[in-house]
Every structure is written in structure tokens, then in C-alpha cells.
Amino acid sequence: xxxxxxxxxxxxxxxxxxxxxxxxxxxxxxxxxxxxxxxxxxxxxxxxxxxxxxxxxxxxxxxxxxxxxxxxxxxxxxxxxxxxxxxxxxxxxxxxxxxxxxxxxxxxxxxxxxxxxxxxxxxxxxxxxxxxxxxxxxxxxxxxxxxxxxxxxxxxxxxxxxxxxxxxxxxxxxxxxxxxxxxxxxxxxxxxxxxxxxxxxxxxxxxxxxxxxxxxxxxxxxxxxxxxxxxxxxxxxxxxxxxxxxxxxxxxxxxxxx
Amino acid sequence: xxxxxxxxxxxxxxxxxxxxxxxxxxxxxxxxxxxxxxxxxxxxxxxxxxxxxxxxxxxxxxxxxxxxxxxxxxxxxxxxxxxxxxxxxxxxxxxxxxxxxxxxxxxxxxxxxxxxxxxxxxxxxxxxxxxxxxxxxxxxxxxxxxxxxxxxxxxxxxxxxxxxxxxxxxxxxxxxxxxxxxxxxxxxxxxxxxxxxxxxxxxxxxxxxxxxxxxxxxxxxxxxxxxxxxxxxxxxxxxxxxxxxxxxxxxxxxxxxx
DNA sequence: CGTCAGTTTGAGCTTGCTCAACAATAGTGG
DNA sequence: CCACTATTGTTGAGCAAGCTCAAACTGACG
Numbered sequence: 001x002x003x004x005x006x007x008x009x010x011x012x013x014x015x016x017x018x019x020x021x022x023x024x025x026x027x028x029x030x031x032x033x034x035x036x037x038x039x040x041x042x043x044x045x046x047x048x049x050x051x052x053x054x055x056x057x058x059x060x061x062x063x064x065x066x067x068x069x070x071x072x073x074x075x076x077x078x079x080x081x082x083x084x085x086x087x088x089x090x091x092x093x094x095x096x097x098x099x100x101x102x103x104x105x106x107x108x109x110x111x112x113x114x115x116x117x118x119x120x121x122x123x124x125x126x127x128x129x130x131x132x133x134x135x136x137x138x139x140x141x142x143x144x145x146x147x148x149x150x151x152x153x154x155x156x157x158x159x160x161x162x163x164x165x166x167x168x169x170x171x172x173x174x175x176x177x178x179x180x181x182x183x184x185x186x187x188x189x190x191x192x193x194x195x196x197x198x199x200x201x202x203x204x205x206x207x208x209x210x211x212x213x214x215x216x217x218x219x220x221x222x223x224x225x226x227x228x229x230x231x232x233x234x235x236x237x238x239x240x241x242x243x244x245x246x247x248x249x250x251x252x253x254x255x256x257x258x
Numbered sequence: 259x260x261x262x263x264x265x266x267x268x269x270x271x272x273x274x275x276x277x278x279x280x281x282x283x284x285x286x287x288x289x290x291x292x293x294x295x296x297x298x299x300x301x302x303x304x305x306x307x308x309x310x311x312x313x314x315x316x317x318x319x320x321x322x323x324x325x326x327x328x329x330x331x332x333x334x335x336x337x338x339x340x341x342x343x344x345x346x347x348x349x350x351x352x353x354x355x356x357x358x359x360x361x362x363x364x365x366x367x368x369x370x371x372x373x374x375x376x377x378x379x380x381x382x383x384x385x386x387x388x389x390x391x392x393x394x395x396x397x398x399x400x401x402x403x404x405x406x407x408x409x410x411x412x413x414x415x416x417x418x419x420x421x422x423x424x425x426x427x428x429x430x431x432x433x434x435x436x437x438x439x440x441x442x443x444x445x446x447x448x449x450x451x452x453x454x455x456x457x458x459x460x461x462x463x464x465x466x467x468x469x470x471x472x473x474x475x476x477x478x479x480x481x482x483x484x485x486x487x488x489x490x491x492x493x494x495x496x497x498x499x500x501x502x503x504x505x506x507x508x509x510x511x512x513x514x515x516x
Numbered sequence: 517c518g519t520c521a522g523t524t525t526g527a528g529c530t531t532g533c534t535c536a537a538c539a540a541t542a543g544t545g546g
Numbered sequence: 547c548c549a550c551t552a553t554t555g556t557t558g559a560g561c562a563a564g565c566t567c568a569a570a571c572t573g574a575c576g
Contacts, residue, residue, distance in 0.1 A: 082419055085504045090419040104415060106408035113415065135393065135400055142393055142400070149407040150364035156414040157362060157371065161340055161348040163421050164465040168532065199555060207422040209533060214556055230541085230555085246343045426564070457523065467565060472524055488523085488573085 021045040030098030030186065031072050032126065032148070035140040044141065047130040053122045060101065060115040060123065067105035069125035073097050076121020077196035080113050081204075091205040093155070094118070094197060097186055100148050102128075118196040163207050166246075171206040172216045173244035176226065180235060191238065195231040279303040288356030288444065289330050290384065290406070293398040302399065305388040311380045318359065318373040318381065325363035327383035331355050334379020335454035338371050339462075349463040351413070352376070352455060355444055358406050360386075376454040421465050424504075429464040430474045431502035434484065438493060449496065453489040 022033045022045040033041055049069065054060065060071055060078060078095040092113060095101055105111045106128065135142040162174050184190035195202075203213040220226045225241055227234040235241060280291045280303040291299055307327065312318065318329055318336060336353040350371060353359055363369045364386065393400040420432050442448035453460075461471040478484045483499055485492040493499060 082415055084419060084423070088423050088504075090422045092415055092418055104408055104411035107405045107412060108408075112412060132397070132400065132404070136397065137394075139390070139394065142390065145404070146390070146407070147365045149404070149411070150362055150366075152411055153362035153407070153414065154365060154370060156411065156418070157340055157350050160350055160414070160417065160421065161342060163418065164348045164462075165342070165346050204422075210555080211534085211557085212532060215532095218556070246346075468523080469525085469566085470564060473564095476524070 022048070025074070027072075027074065027098040032070075032100065032131075032141065032144055034144055036138060036144070037140075040134075040138045040140070043134060043138070044126075047126055047134065049125045049127060051123055051125045053120060054117040056117050056119050056121075058117050060117065061111045062114045063112050065111045067102060067109050067111055067128065069127045070103065070131065071101040071115070072124045072126065073099050073101070074122040074124060076123075077118040078115050078121060078123075079118050079197060079201060080115050082113050089204060091201060093159070094201075094205070096182060100152075103149050103152055118201075162245075168208055168212050168216050170244050170246065171208060172202075172213065172220070173225075173241045175202065175206060175245075176233065176235060177238070177241050177245045179233075180238070191235045193233055195233055280306070283332070285330075285332065285356040290328075290358065290389075290399070290402055292402055294396060294402070295398075298392075298396045298399070301392060301396070302384075305384055305392065307383045307385060309381055309383045311378060312375040314375050314377050314379075316375050318375065319369045320372045321370050323369045325360060325367050325369055325386065327385045328361065328389065329359040329373070330382045330384065331357050331359070332380040332382060334381075335376040336373050336379060336381075337376050337455060337459060338373050340371050347462060349459055351417070352459075352463070354440060358410075361407050361410055376459075426464075426466055426470050426474050428502050428504065429466060430460075430471065430478070431483075431499045433460065433464060434491070434493060435496070435499050435503045437491075438496070449493045451491055453491055 022028055022031075022041050023038070025031070025033070028034065028041075033044060036044060051071075054076075061067075063083065073095050075097055078101060079091060080093050080095060080101065081089050081091040083089050095115075101115050101123075102111065104113065131141070131145065135145060162171055166174065179193065179195075180190045183193045197205075199210045199213045199217075202208075203210045206213070217226070217228055221228050225235075225237045227236055280286055280289075280299050281296070283289070283291070286292065286299075291302060294302060309329075312334075319325075321341065331353050333355055336359060337349060338351050338353060338359065339347050339349040341347050353373075359373050359381075360369065362371060389399070389403065393403060420429055424432065437451065437453075438448045441451050455463075457468045457471045457475075460466075461468045464471070466474075475484070475486055479486050483493075483495045485494055
């Protein structure tokens with residue numbers, strides 16, 4: 001949001017404000033650089049092939065593309081999905097600033113998913129070969145890489161539970177609560193946010209039709225759980241939503257660390 | 259199969275045949291050691307905390323356990339699942355020889371899944387801290403670790419597609435074909451194999467009830483696609499099964515004769 | 517044999533899907 | 547500025563895939 005405001009500014013632009021490197025990036029605590037000291041950080045920053053800004057609808061990569069770089073989102077929102085022989089799509093997830101894309105392509109050296117910008121988005125591309133090389137000498141980077149992949153696995157496990165064992169209401173409550181927690185993690189409001197994705201995308205992601213998504217959200221609205229106006233969401237009754245979105249044992253009881 | 263045959267032998271036993279290390283393990287081409295030269299292989303082998311044989315129903319680890327080691331399956335079959343606050347289970351996958359368990363626990367240092375033996379199983383435990391250390395000096399190990407995690411992500415992506423976009427017939431066809439391909443990869447028959455898991459487990463995994471699983475398998479039987487007797491499976495019409503189990507673009511276009 | 521767990525089969529029901537109409541919004545061009 | 551169109555979202559009515567409940571069957575094991 002901050003960046004898109006900057007883009008609109010017609011006034012004099014201080015280019016240095018845009019020369020973001022890992023050292024002065026406000027996402028460094030979420031992204032790959034986490035835990036890496038200044039010296040090593042500059043090594044990491046030097047590998048970054050800074051990629052331009054992508055408009056909504058543009059692809060970061062497509063299934064079949066050769067895999068070269070891991071992509072860290074800086075601003076915006078990305079949709080990741082696979083397509084089968086029938087042309088049917090399954091959205092695997094939505095990605096936000098500080099998150100890493102392309103990890104699943106390491107094994108085969110080829111992307112198997114499509115990543116498309118849902119809104120104007122910017123990102124950094126880290127060439128995988130250079131990252132791997134740096135992993136030799138920077139143990140914190142190795143740790144961070146492993147943790148990112150591990151986290152991705154955990155998130156998918158959670159998604160599998162949601163898709164496999166929840167009804168429409170629970171799926172949508174889970175969706176809203178998960179988004180809320182991610183926005184909070186990024187430093188945004190946990191109760192008021194903007195949906196970057198369409199109802200169609202939400203339904204596809206959760207294994208529901210667009211009609212069901214619309215109906216359930218309307219009912220949540222009537223019942224006073226949320227206030228939804230088009231893509232603007234305000235969570236009114238987080239407790240009830242959390243009760244609907246049953247999650248893992250540990251998480252609802254303990255408070256988050258790290 | 260080879261190993262379980264050795265176990266049954268009542269004759270004189272050469273203990274050295276059981277002192278399996280990475281160097282003489284028949285799974286080395288599937289497991290972590292892949293691509294690592296002899297010198298480094300012995301370093302890796304030395305880290306292994308060789309763990310005993312687990313009977314069916316015993317846990318390799320449970321959600322909440324501290325994470326110490328990655329577990330490589332040597333023989334048998336393992337079921338991995340999560341449990342939510344309501345006590346509801348979702349099976350995340352079944353694991354066979356040469357496959358690695360516990361990758362999702364790296365981020366939090368705590369297991370979030372339960373891993374239980376479906377039949378008598380043996381495995382090797384690789385302490386994660388030592389693996390991480392070795393990753394500094396053995397680039398092939400680092401590569402293999404990254405590839406394992408990447409592969410795991412791809413497999414989960416595929417599962418998400420199956421669960422989200424397939425009806426009961428397609429889910430079960432996909433299940434059978436996927437098992438077949440994994441057995442083939444391990445060097446076993448691709449058309450005749452034994453189901454280590456119950457109908458209950460299959461249903462849970464695929465998001466179906468046990469009754470639906472039973473009905474669909476019975477129908478597949480009548481239609482001559484498979485011959486199923488209790489847990490013994492023979493695939494009769496692999497082509498039709500593959501056609502039902504629509505997968506990613508690349509795979510079905512190549513010759514399906516196999 | 518009797519019990520028990522796992523599985524199969526049958527019959528009716530429910531959730532979420534399909535089909536269809538309509539509303540709201542944004543974009544386009546005159 | 548408005549009419550026109552396209553796109554996206556909302557709402558209603560009926561339908562069907564797969565679920566629930568129930569009963570019967572199978573093989574293993576004491």
C-alpha cells in the first residue's frame with residue numbers, strides 16, 4: 001500500500017528511496033535475510049536480480065518455465081496455481097510481502113505452477129545457484145532456506161486439513177482468520193484488510209463454488225461476524241470466526257513466539 | 259520385500275548383513291545419500307542414529323514432540339497425519355522406503371504431525387543438527403536436502419489438486435496410480451501390490467467416507483479395472499485408471515504403455 | 517463357534533452444486 | 547455526460563454426489 005502511493009506521486013522522486021537492498025528493506029525480518037549479519041547480508045543483497053514491478057494479470061513464472069530464481073514478494077499479492085490436462089485450475093495459495101515463491105521447482109529445475117500478480121506487485125529474484133553457493137558459508141541463510149521450505153510444508157498441511165475436513169462455513173472462517181494473521185504478521189491491521197483475490201479465486205482455493213462463497217459471506221455479514229463491502233473486509237467477531245476455523249491443538253492455546 | 263524375507267529366515271544369520279550403512283543400503287539411490295561420493299557418504303552414515311524396528315501401531319513421533327532427527331524409511335509403511343482441536347484427523351500422506359519424514363518440523367523445532375507405522379517398519383534417524391553441519395561441506399547433500407523438500411511440496415500440490423477438483427472415482431484412480439508409480443520407483447511391481455492402509459485411512463486421506471471408498475473399489479472390480487481382494491491389489495486396466503486420474507500436463511502425453 | 521474389527525451393501529437424506537436471473541460496478545465510446 | 551457492454555458478485559430453486567445410518571458379511575483369532 002505504501003509503495004503504490006509512492007508510485008502515484010507525480011512530484012520529484014528521490015531515486016535512492018527506490019534503491020532498496022536487503023539491508024534497508026522493511027521486510028528483512030520476514031524474508032530470507034532474517035538472522036543474517038551485515039557483512040553476509042550485503043553478499044546476499046548482491047545476488048538479487050532486482051525485478052521490476054508487475055501489473056495485475058502478469059505472470060512471474062508459468063508451469064514449464066525453467067527454474068532459475070526464488071522470488072521474494074516485496075509488495076502486492078500473488079496467486080499460485082496448477083493446471084491439469086482438462087485445463088482445470090487449482091489455486092495452491094496466495095502470497096504476500098516477505099514470502100517466497102518457487103521452492104517446489106528446485107527438485108525438477110522446472111516450474112510446475114503458475115504465479116500471477118493479483119494486483120500491482122514488486123519482488124526480488126534470488127538466483128538459486130548463488131543462494132545455494134552462499135549456503136556453504138552463511139549458516140543462517142541455510143537455516144532460513146530450510147525454515148522457509150519447512151514452513152511452506154506446514155502451511156500446506158494445514159490447508160489439506162481445511163479442505164479435507166471442513167464445511168463451507170468453516171472453510172471461509174479459516175480463510176479470513178488465516179488472512180488476518182498474515183496481515184498482522186506483516187504489520188498491517190488484523191481486522192481490516194483488502195481482498196486482493198476475486199470470489200472466484202477464493203472458491204477455487206477452498207474447493208467451493210463462487211455462489212457458495214458469496215452466500216456464506218453474505219450470511220456472515222447478516223450475522224454480524226464481518227462487514228464486507230465488495231473487496232473490503234472488516235472482521236467484527238474474531239472469536240466466533242476462530243471458533244469456526246478449528247485449527248491445530250497447540251496454536252489456539254499458546255501465544256505466538258519467534 | 260527383500261529385507262522382510264531375510265528377517266523370516268530361521269537359519270544361521272550373518273550379522274554383517276544387518277549392519278546396513280548408507281554405503282551398502284539398497285535405497286541409497288532414492289534416499290539422502292543420492293549423488294554423494296564414498297568419502298562423504300561415510301561421514302553421512304556416521305551421523306545415523308540407527309533406530310530399531312517398529313511394529314504396526316507404534317509412533318515414530320507425535321505432534322508436540324521436540325524435533326531432533328529426520329527419519330528415512332528403510333522398510334514398511336508409515337502414515338502421517340495431523341489432528342485438530344476437535345480430535346479430527348487428516349492423513350497427509352503414506353510414506354515408503356527411501357522417503358523422508360519430519361521436514362515440516364524444521365521451522366518450529368517441534369513436530370506438528372503424527373507418524374505411525376502401518377506395518378512392521380524400520381528406519382534411519384539422521385540428527386538434523388549434524389545434517390545441517392554436513393551441508394556446509396557436502397554440496398550434494400545440500401542439494402539432496404533441498405530436493406527432498408521441494409519434492410514434498412510438489413507432491414502436496416498434486417494432492418491439493420486431487421482433493422479439490424476430483425470426484426470419488428477420480429480420487430481413487432489417482433490414489434491407485436500414484437501408489438503404482440511409487441512402488442515402481444522402489445523397484446517393486448507397478449501392477450500388483452499390497453495396501454498397507456485400511457479403507458478408513460484411504461477415505462480419510464482422500465476426503466471420502468469409508469463406504470464411498472468401498473463402493474467405488476467394488477465397482478472398479480466389477481468393471482474389470484482392478485482385481486482387489488481385501489488388501490491385495492492388481493491393476494488390470496492401467497490406461498483407463500490413468501485417464502480417470504487426470505494429472506499435470508506433461509505426464510499423460512508421453513506414451514502410457516509402461 | 518463366538519466375538520470382533522474391518523469391510524461391503526442398501527436406502528434415504530443433506531450439503532453444496534448447477535442453472536438461471538438479476539444487481540452493481542467499471543470501462544468504453546459517442 | 548450518458549448509453550452500452552462486460553465483468554463480477556448476489557440471490558433463488560431444484561438436483562445429485564456423496565454422506566449418514568443401518569444391517570449383513572468376512573476372515574482372524576481366541
